[in-house]
Amino acid sequence: MEEAEDAGFVSLFGPDEPKVNTKERNKNKKNKRKNKQENSEERTKQDEEATMDTFLGLFDPSLEDESPDIDDINGNMCHDGLGHRGNTNFNNHNNNNNNNSNNNKRRGGSTLGGVRRGPSVAILPDQLPSEPQDGNIEYKLKLVNPNHERFKRLVSQMQWRLREGLGEAIYEIGVEDSGILLGLTQEELEASMCTLRRMAWQLGASLTVIREKNITGINGQVRKAAEVLVRKVPDDQYSIELRMAVLGNSDVGKSTLLGVLTRGELDNGRGCARLNVFRHRHEVCSGKTSSISLQLMGFDSQGNVIDQRCSRSRDYEDEDMCSQSTKIINFIDLAGDQKYLKTTVFGLSGYCPHYAVLVVSAFSGVAPVTEEHLSLARALEVPIVIVVTKTDLASPLQTNTTIADLTRVLTQPGYKRVPWLIQNEDDAITAGSTQLDSNVVPIFRVSSVTGDGLALLKKFLFVLPPRISNKEKEKLEQEPAEFQIDEVFHVDHSVVVGGLLTKGVITQGTTLLLGPMDNCSFMPVTVGSIHRNKVPCRVVCAGQSASLCLRGSHLYLRKGMKLTSVEARPRACFYFQARTQVLHHTSRICRGYQATVHIGNVRQTAVVEGILGSRSLHTDDRASVIFRFLRQPELVHIGARLLFRQGSTKGIGKVIQVFEEEPDNIDIYNGLVR
Incomplete structure (x- = not known):
């Protein structure tokens, strides 16, 4: 099922099974593995058809919420070792009466085994994939009264999982190593959470219950499983930091959205929230961002937002927020106007964001600048999260049309991403947990005036992991x-x-x-x-x-x-060689062509001094090109990603060689460097 896995999906669950003994379960697992290869081609074809049909139908207002296709799309997510599915209907597999009472408890933010729950707790799926050997995810069936030696091993294991997750670890309680949710009684779960809390206390970490599930056995007994986020800020840093570039066309509400997220106050409908984001007077007058602005948003260990309202005074806003936060989102607000594209590309390349947030107005829809920003993020290999704003102004038909247009852009040949419309808290948690290695692009619908959808976006940001392994x-x-x-x-x-x-x-x-x-x-x-x-x-x-x-x-x-x-012992260079691909050019690129080159935080005009093996380049052509910086030398490393642009011309590449001195005898026509 290669193409299905590339699209970010894998079959994780089937119909509910009664509790069976270990021998029967192992025998069933062997039979499933034996038949998996035989049925792979048929499943691949079915998954491809279901994926395309479902996402086209996902945005159809006439489609019912309990459609099996939507359940498959939100259910068969491939995780970064976690494997949770974003199924909005898996509550139907359990006792609905129990769900109602549990939902009321979760809204209250109660405690479990001495561990404080978040503001609201979502529900776990029916089955998870097998426990990964590496990474920050750990399955535990129960942790009831371990002896001294086992407790020491458990603490060491938690410390290793935290290192793997750069200060974050996910514990699945009541889950076997195979991924089957057996659940625990209330007493066993309380005792297991108490042990988990003792383990975290030994390491100076905090716990947050983010998801729960009731499992009803064949005898009617209700057992429980829980997913717990363990977070410990490493000793060499005050908090976990994520950098997120904010892209999108002008007048789509990027700065307003950041003002609402970082200040904690809704907009009045006339742009008051964005005034705290702008840096220059002309930005306030025009309402358009022209420079790069950095805005901070914090979370405490329980997932509560720490914004500027928690400050002693306006002079200490960021300092107080950072001191109270265990995770900080550093938003990089970039310009959306086409004439400031140079600044936007510099922010996307030079600031090295972990993720990019593409903001699209539900009222105005997908613009050419939107597609251009999407292509820039793709060229620099920055994962995308899409936020559809102004849902309070747009009609449901306009919003659905905008999302359908985004689906078309994301699934076009050459990009092949899978859009996922986030509809509930479980979707947000699953999307955030799997964003590291997933081809799925989450889509949020929000309003900065009414606040609709902001809670789901904040939950997603809270669980979003860093894009670097330990x-x-x-x-x-x-x-x-x-x-x-x-x-x-x-x-x-x-x-x-x-x-x-x-x-x-x-x-x-x-x-x-x-x-x-x-x-x-x-x-x-x-x-x-x-x-x-x-x-x-x-x-x-x-x-x-x-x-x-x-x-x-x-x-x-x-x-x-x-x-x-x-x-x-750094060595600067004027000349460098890069393996390039021309994404778009109206005519041909020859020797002497000048373009603005972006390599990390380097932004300078460079001249094409040689095209190896060719006289010229056209759209979609690939070749090794020798560039020369026009003004001053730069420090460039082999392997650095490159982006060059001039007007409508765009190209990408990778540096493969640098020259401290001018290369001798560049033979353009023979394609050799002598």
Whole structure:
């Protein structure tokens, strides 16, 4: 079922089964594995037809909510080891009377075994995939009164799962390793949660129950299973940080949405919420974003939003919010107007966001700029989340038409993503948990005026994981430090730079090399102080954004420069070679063609000096191209992703070679570098 898995779906559940003994269950599992390969081709064909038919019908108002097709689409999600399905109808498999009473309890935000529940708790699906060996997900059937030795092993296991999830782990209580939900009695569940709380206390972590399920046996006995989020902020950081770029056409409500999320107050319908997001007076007057704006949104360990209303005063808004948050969403508000596309591309490339939020107005629909921003995120391999705004202004027909247009764009050849309309809290939790390795694109419907849909979006952001594994993070931290400069400020005769630490670790007082200068040289500077999320700190690690106060004489700084460790011995270049693909060009690209090149935080005009193996390039052509920076040298690394644009021309590529000096004898016609 290769294509079905690529689309992000795998069959996770079947009809409810009565409780059976272990031998019978193992025998059934062997038979299922034996028949799986024989039926794979038939299932693939059926899944493809069901997927396409369902998503076209998903937005049809005449389609009933309990359609089996919708249940399949929301149910057969392929998780990052979690495997939960976003099924809106799996309540029907259980006792409806029990569900009503449990829903009332969940809304109250009660406790379970001493562990505080979130504001509302969704419901677990009927069956999960087998427990993954790696990752941050752990299945436990029960944790009732473990002895001292087993408790120590459980704590060590939780510590390992937390490291795998960069401070977050998911525990499935009442679930076998095979993924079958057997459930526990109320007393067993209370005892298991008490043990889990003791384990978390040993590590300084917090617990939040995010989903529950009642399992009714053949004898009518109701047993329970629970999904618990364990969160521990690592010792080297104040909170878990996610960077999310906000894209979309102008006048779709991007800044207004961010103002509502970060300030905690709804808009008045005339754009008052966006005034706190704008940076310049002309933005306030025109209502259009022209620069890159950073906005913070925090969550505590229980999933409650920490916004600026929790601050002592307006002067301490961000500082107080960061000090109370265990997870921070750093929104990068980008311009939507076409004339500011250069700034938008720089923010999407230079700020290295983990995810991109594409905002679309339900009232105006999908615009050409919307498709262009989607193609940019795709070219830079940034996962997309779509938010449809202004649902209070648009009619249901307009909203459904907009979502249908988005479905067409997402499923077109060459992109092949699977849209998923988020309709309830369980959908939001499942989509957030699986977003790391999924081809699914969640679609939210919200209104910044009435507040509809905002709770689901916040729940999704709370469970959304970082896009880097613990092994990758540790590997990056061991490399020589490299800090990319995205912003430059002059404060009281001092120079402050803001940006992202891509590799290594920087501490207060570290001596770094700043450059490259116009003559390809680097000059030494000292880090005086460090701020992360506007809070002073002493260390910044790979993958974290920070502001550094630099000490040095006659400092000349610009965007695109780097701060590197002395032992890295950086070498700047004017010339580099990249393996490129032309996405669109009206005529042909030849030697001497100039375009704006984006490589990380580097943004500069470059000239095509050679096309290896060809005289020219047209749309969809691939070739190795030698570029030359037009103004000053830059620090470029092999393997860096590249994007070049000029007018309607767009292309992508990857750097495969850098030249400290001009290459000799570039033979354009023979396609050789001698």
